[in-house]
Amino acid sequence: MSYVQDVLETMRQRNQRQPEFMQAAQIVLESLEPVFDVHPEYQEASILERLTEAERTIIFRVPWVDDSGKIHVNRGYRIQFSSVLGPYKGGLRFHPTVNLSIMKFLAFEQTFKNSLTGLPMGGAKGGSDFDPKGKSDSEVMRFCQSFMTELQRHIGPDTDVPAGDIGVGGREIGYLFGQYRRIRNHFTGALTGKGLNWGGSLVRPEATGFGAVYFAQEMLHGVGDTIEDKVCTVSGSGNVAQYTVQKLNDLGAKAVTLSDSSGYIHDPEGISPEKLQWVMELKNVKRGRIEEYAQEFGVTYYPGERPWKVPCQVAFPCATQNEVELEDAKTLIANGCLAVAEGANMPTVPEAIDAFIKATVLFGPGKAANAGGVATSGLEMSQNAMRLKWTFEEVDRRLHRIMHDIYRATAEAAQRYHEAGNFEVGANIAGFLKVADSMLDQGVV
Numbered sequence: 001m002s003y004v005q006d007v008l009e010t011m012r013q014r015n016q017r018q019p020e021f022m023q024a025a026q027i028v029l030e031s032l033e034p035v036f037d038v039h040p041e042y043q044e045a046s047i048l049e050r051l052t053e054a055e056r057t058i059i060f061r062v063p064w065v066d067d068s069g070k071i072h073v074n075r076g077y078r079i080q081f082s083s084v085l086g087p088y089k090g091g092l093r094f095h096p097t098v099n100l101s102i103m104k105f106l107a108f109e110q111t112f113k114n115s116l117t118g119l120p121m122g123g124a125k126g127g128s129d130f131d132p133k134g135k136s137d138s139e140v141m142r143f144c145q146s147f148m149t150e151l152q153r154h155i156g157p158d159t160d161v162p163a164g165d166i167g168v169g170g171r172e173i174g175y176l177f178g179q180y181r182r183i184r185n186h187f188t189g190a191l192t193g194k195g196l197n198w199g200g201s202l203v204r205p206e207a208t209g210f211g212a213v214y215f216a217q218e219m220l221h222g223v224g225d226t227i228e229d230k231v232c233t234v235s236g237s238g239n240v241a242q243y244t245v246q247k248l249n250d251l252g253a254k255a256v257t258l259s260d261s262s263g264y265i266h267d268p269e270g271i272s273p274e275k276l277q278w279v280m281e282l283k284n285v286k287r288g289r290i291e292e293y294a295q296e297f298g299v300t301y302y303p304g305e306r307p308w309k310v311p312c313q314v315a316f317p318c319a320t321q322n323e324v325e326l327e328d329a330k331t332l333i334a335n336g337c338l339a340v341a342e343g344a345n346m347p348t349v350p351e352a353i354d355a356f357i358k359a360t361v362l363f364g365p366g367k368a369a370n371a372g373g374v375a376t377s378g379l380e381m382s383q384n385a386m387r388l389k390w391t392f393e394e395v396d397r398r399l400h401r402i403m404h405d406i407y408r409a410t411a412e413a414a415q416r417y418h419e420a421g422n423f424e425v426g427a428n429i430a431g432f433l434k435v436a437d438s439m440l441d442q443g444v445v
């Protein structure tokens with residue numbers, strides 16, 4: 001049995017009933033096969049055995065009281081996966097589907113993603129099975145305060161720096177930061193995605209969506225094409241999807257879909273800047289459902305479906321894991337899709353990734369294509385450490401540069417170790433090499 005298969009077998013025994021974690025691990029480890037032929041020192045140092053076991057897993061009780069006085073208990077998590085490249089770094093997800101498997105897959109992916117950004121950040125993820133949907137602001141605040149009352153003892157600007165993810169945006173980061181500052185009596189950059197008045201960075205809200213479009217642009221430029229005039233499908237309607245649409249509009253492309261867990265809307269005319277403004281108000285302030293777009297603008301809403309049947313040239317899955325299945329990939333390919341850039345984490349199932357690559361669809365995996373969010377969090381940390389603030393143009397210029405460098409590193413690793421154009425394998429290898437070499441440097445810890 002190969003080294004990779006051997007480690008995967010041990011992992012299966014040890015991580016039973018953790019399908020998302022095993023899915024993420026299998027994709028990464030199998031991509032690394034060609035590396036071990038060239039670098040036997042990694043196997044000798046048991047790099048994979050060490051790298052697939054989180055450094056620390058924290059699980060805690062989060063009790064809180066709702067507006068009617070009823071007591072609820074949620075489960076909180078922080079998976080500190082690897083700190084070999086820098087302080088643990090990664091978002092917090094508040095969603096009813098959150099469990100240990102999902103937290104571990106996200107923390108594992110984050111380790112390689114953060115490595116690809118070229119910034120000094122380790123990998124982590126956290127969150128809770130709390131569902132912010134339908135909760136009042138006061139309920140969300142009390143939940144965040146209770147969550148942080150425990151989390152604060154495990155984080156800090158040089159230890160672990162959480163941020164947002166699904167269900168955790170500006171409002172939640174505000175409540176979490178307030179409680180952190182109160183308990184620790186420290187005003188530090190222990191969280192990113194902060195408000196602009198209290199240590200946040202310009203472009204952080206936009207960064208994941210902008211970065212995904214920059215990455216798609218790089219892939220298209222690589223084959224002599226451009227994003228201009230392309231018809232694009234986008235799934236999701238949260239932070240990542242919103243700023244993906246904004247950047248597509250800026251660059252002269254046309255985004256025609258948005259979705260949420262109940263269904264999707266198709267607007268063949270394109271989601272114009274004015275319509276996008278309306279969506280932002282709907283989602284970020286009123287916290288409504290995307291179905292309302294159909295009524296407002298007279299377009300069709302497809303309940304219970306995802307937007308992959310809509311013909312497009314570029315697809316941006318920006319909702320959640322495993323939202324593009326094999327049948328969806330076949331439909332996208334049959335409809336002439338040229339490129340897929342993952343704004344979400346692991347939105348494409350392994351068989352669908354294989355189908356895209358076989359059909360020579362340019363496939364930008366999440367750990368490369370959506371790394372702009374955490375990269376800009378890294379830039380927020382730098383600004384906090386220097387106690388200064390860069391302009392919008394300065395942060396955007398750095399983000400653009402980082403996405404360009406990620407594309408280059410990914411394309412080069414693909415060509416060197418596997419096959420040109422396989423960005424899935426390229427991103428896994430490029431992210432891994434830096435982590436593995438640093439582990440060799442730092443000894444058995």
Ligand code: GLU
Pocket residue numbers: 089090091092113161162163164165166192345370371373374375377
């Ligand atoms: N949750 C985002 C991600 O998946 C951002 C994490 C961060 O900014 O730390 O990369």
